[in-house]
Amino acid sequence: MLFRDRQEAGQMLAERLLAFKDQRPVVLALPRGGVPVAFEVARVLAAPLDLVLVRKIGAPQQPELALGAVADGEQPELVTDPQLVRHVGASDEYLERARRAGLQEIERRRHVYLGDHPPVDIRGRPAIVVDDGIATGATMRAALRATRRRAPSRLILAVPVAPPDTMRRLRGEVDEAIFLDTPTEFFAVGQFYEQFPQLRDQQVVDLLNQARAFVSAQET
Incomplete structure (x- = not known):
């Protein structure tokens, strides 16, 4: 499957998540690339949009x-690949x-x-x-475990x-997983997008502000 851009991918994901719309979900994006996708999901579900802040640890x-x-998080979640850690000889101190x-x-x-x-409170609400x-899923696994600690009613x-x-490994971390495509020939995420530009920090900020605005408008 080839997506035109992140916006289209988000719109397609949103269609698969409509069942959660009446459950007061919160949408959590991994910045930066996940934010435009999540923005479309949050817009369709009329849900708050927030971030899961994760940092990769390189060898x-x-x-x-x-x-x-x-x-x-209150207790920062560190997730590593023990086999790879041993292979490259990364010490505990490193x-x-x-x-x-x-x-x-x-x-x-x-x-x-x-x-x-402040962070959006997800306790008792579905977190998407x-x-x-x-x-590889290393960054997402850390994000999911940190989110689980915040006690959502369901983790999606x-x-x-x-x-x-990667799909099989991550399914065990969540209550539900939705993947639009799981191709065997996978080299990089960008190969599945016609347009895959690097986002700027200001674009992330702008999308978050837009999301807050439409949630506030619905609450008034």
């Missing part, structure tokens, strides 16, 4: 090789330094994206976690595309 000397990820650095970057992004806005696609994963092995 020593190979920062693009993900050993795991750290996600924000992982702890990477965890601290990741949390510092998360705090910086929180300030940039959210300013003084959205990204524009998933490759919704993404346009992911490879089959």
Whole structure:
């Protein structure tokens, strides 16, 4: 399946999530690429839009090789691939330094994206976690576990595309998972989009502000 852009992918996901509209869901995006997708879902479901802030932990000397990820929260969630950690020889000290650095970057992004806005309370409400696609799943696994700790009534994963092995691993982390496509020939998320530009921080902020505006309008 080839999506025109993230907006179209979000609209298609929203159609699969309509059953949650009357359950007061909260939509949570992984920035930056997940935000335009999640925005469309939140718009259709008339739901608040918020972020799950996650930072990938790269291997020593190979920062693009993900050993795991750290996600924000009262108890920050660190998820690693033990086999890969052993393979690259990453020490406990290295992982702890990477965890601290990741949390510092998360705090910086929180300030940039959210300013003084507090997190949306998801306790007792369905939480729909959205990204524009998933490759290995390390970052998403950390995001899902951190979200689960916030006690939603249900945890739903919704993404346009992911490879089959990643899909199978992540299904066990959630109550429900929705994937529009699970192709076996998977090299990068961007291959499934005609338009896949890198988003700027300001675009994320603008979409969050638009989402707050339409939720506020519905409540008045």
